[in-house]
Amino acid sequence: MDYKYQGIILNKRDVGEVDRIYTIYTLEAGKIRVLGKGVRKPNAKLAGNLESVTQAEIFMSKNKGMGKITGSIATNNFSNIKSNLDLVNRVFYVFKIIIRIISEEEKDENIFLLLEKYLVAMDANEVGEDKVDVLTLGFLFQVLAEMGYRLEMEKCVHCEKKLLLESNYFSISRGGILCTNCQGRESKKMLISNEAIKLIRIFLQNKLENLVKLKVSQSDINRLKVILNESINWFSGENFRV
Ligand SMILES: [Zn+2]
Structure with missing residues (x-):
């Protein structure tokens, strides 16, 4: 199967002699990892559009296992x-x-x-x-x-009263703010x-x-x-x- 994705290249990692695995955040499928086969060969054209921090159209084929990049067009190089x-x-x-x-x-x-x-x-x-x-x-x-x-930044995560301008406390395990009255909990x-x-x-x-x-x-x-x-x-x- 062939796919075309809009993606942002997050990172790349060398594998084998001449290949790379790319981590890409795509509009169509979220975060994916794909193989760039032969991209580290001296004349490989594919690699230029696949630098990290690049937005690109990515063409890939995927059957079983990890997809393979077959082409790419950079749309924003930042x-x-x-x-x-x-x-x-x-x-x-x-x-x-x-x-x-x-x-x-x-x-x-x-x-x-x-x-x-x-x-x-x-x-x-x-x-x-x-x-x-x-x-x-x-x-x-x-x-x-x-x-x-x-x-939660509007109300106390315990008593659910609207937060006042007083001594409030942040608790990550509670996911927000505890008011003065509830902070002892x-x-x-x-x-x-x-x-x-x-x-x-x-x-x-x-x-x-x-x-x-x-x-x-x-x-x-x-x-x-x-x-x-x-x-x-x-x-x-x-x-x-x-
Ligand atoms: Zn409270």
Whole structure:
């Protein structure tokens, strides 16, 4: 059977003498792993369109086992990202998280669209260091929400009362915030500022491309990173540090 996919190349790994296995997030089938046969031969044409951090149309054939790539056309090379070492490292790290937390062959068009938006925004010329952080945080909070791990930021996860501007606590095992009255019920928790709660709400409720307009202080970014790392590590069982 022959297939045509829209995909974003997340990563590649050399196998055998001249082959590679690619991990690709596709619109049509979610995360897949496919074989690029002979792509490391000196004259192989296929490899150029299959660099990590490339959006491409991928043609493949698949019968039993792993599919084989038969052709590809790059539709976005994200050349600004690739020419900036800090950006490319950041995107690779995010891809590593995505590869770890997303199961294979579970189609989710929204995750594909989020990935596409994230790369387009990161590739834009005017993206500065602080925006890189905001986009990355927003992207990962939204991916987690899309996967069903939406953090509850409106009401207390125990008593379900609307959160007030008081001392609130974040608990990843409870999936959200405990209010002052209920925080004693959980031992593994951390104080979360009202500003951080407000920002996570904004991240979850707005389009990713609009988050670049947000002004977020470095100290708030650092606080949000703590919450995000807790969340990702809870779901992945690994020790990621965004
Ligand atoms: Zn409560």
